[in-house]
Amino acid sequence: MARHKEFDTTEVLTKAMEYFWRHGFDGSSMNELVQHVGIKAQSLYNTFGGKRDLYLSALKLYVNRSTVVATLEQTPSGKQAIIKVFHDLLSSLSQPDHRAKGCFMVNTCVELASHDAEIADFVEKESHRVEDAYLLALSRAKEQGDLGDRYQDLRALARYLNNAQAGLIVTAKTVSDPAVLEDIIRVTLSIFD
Numbered sequence: 001m002a003r004h005k006e007f008d009t010t011e012v013l014t015k016a017m018e019y020f021w022r023h024g025f026d027g028s029s030m031n032e033l034v035q036h037v038g039i040k041a042q043s044l045y046n047t048f049g050g051k052r053d054l055y056l057s058a059l060k061l062y063v064n065r066s067t068v069v070a071t072l073e074q075t076p077s078g079k080q081a082i083i084k085v086f087h088d089l090l091s092s093l094s095q096p097d098h099r100a101k102g103c104f105m106v107n108t109c110v111e112l113a114s115h116d117a118e119i120a121d122f123v124e125k126e127s128h129r130v131e132d133a134y135l136l137a138l139s140r141a142k143e144q145g146d147l148g149d150r151y152q153d154l155r156a157l158a159r160y161l162n163n164a165q166a167g168l169i170v171t172a173k174t175v176s177d178p179a180v181l182e183d184i185i186r187v188t189l190s191i192f193d
Contacts, residue, residue, distance in 0.1 A: 009047060010061075012037045016048075017058035021104040024111050025055050056119065062104045063126055068165075072133035078140030079147070079192050082161065086185045089165065093172040093181060103169040127162060134158035146192055157191065164188045 015037040020028055030051050034041045048054040068085055075081035092098045101107075105126060113120040135158035141147040142154065151157050168184055175181070 007039050007043070012039055012044070013048070013054075013057055013061050016054055017061050017104070020055055020058050021062070021101050021107065024107060025051075026111065028055075056122070059104065059108055059119075059122065068130060069133040072130075072137040075137070076140075077146070078137040078142070078144060081137040082134070082141070083189060083192075085165070086168075086189060089168060090178075090181055090185055093169065094178060099172050102173050103166070106166050106169050109166075130165075131155075131158045131162045134161045141192070151191065161188070161191075 016033055019033055019036045023032075028051070030041065030044075033051070033054065034044055037044065044054070048057055067088070071085050071088070072081045075084060105123065108119060109123045113123050135154055138147060138151075138154045138157055138161075142151075164184070168181060168188075171184065172181055
C-alpha cells in the first residue's frame with residue numbers, strides 16, 4: 001500500500017524554487033535543497049525526481065506565478081498594460097531581496113540555456129509567449145491611438161520590449177542608483193511619445 005504524502009508538494013516546490021532562484025542550479029546541492037525544503041531526500045526524489053527535474057518544475061512554477069503575460073493580455077489599454085509591467089518591475093526591483101535575486105528565468109537563461117537543450121527550449125518558448133503578449137498589448141495600443149504611425153513592425157517592437165524587460169533586470173543587479181533604472185524605463189516607454 002502506498003504511503004500518503006505528509007507534505008504539501010506546492011509548498012515544497014515553492015521552497016525549492018526560492019532556493020534555486022537565489023543560488024542557481026550549480027550553486028545548489030541536493031543536501032542543501034533537502035535541508036531547505038524540510039523533507040527527507042527520498043521523498044524529494046520520489047516526488048520530483050532528481051535535481052534537474054526539481055529545477056525544471058521550480059522554473060515552471062515561477063513562470064506560472066508571473067503576472068507579466070496576464071497584465072499584458074488583460075489590461076484593456078495596451079499602453080497602460082505595458083506601462084504597468086515596467087512600473088511593477090521597477091517596484092519589485094527596488095526591493096533589496098528581489099534586486100539581489102533578479103529574475104529566475106533570466107538567471108536560468110544565463111546559467112543553463114547554453115548547454116541544456118531542454119531548458120533552452122523552455123526558456124525560448126516562454127520568451128516567445130511574453131513577446132506575443134507584448135505584441136497583443138502593442139496592437140491594442142495602436143488600435144486605441146496610443147502608438148504613433150512610426151512603428152509599423154509591431155513584432156520587432158514587442159521583441160524590443162521583451163529584451164528591455166530582461167535587460168532592466170540584469171542592470172538592476174549591477175547598479176545601486178534607482179535613477180538609472182528609472183531612466184531606462186522612461187526611454188523604453190518613450191515609444192508612446
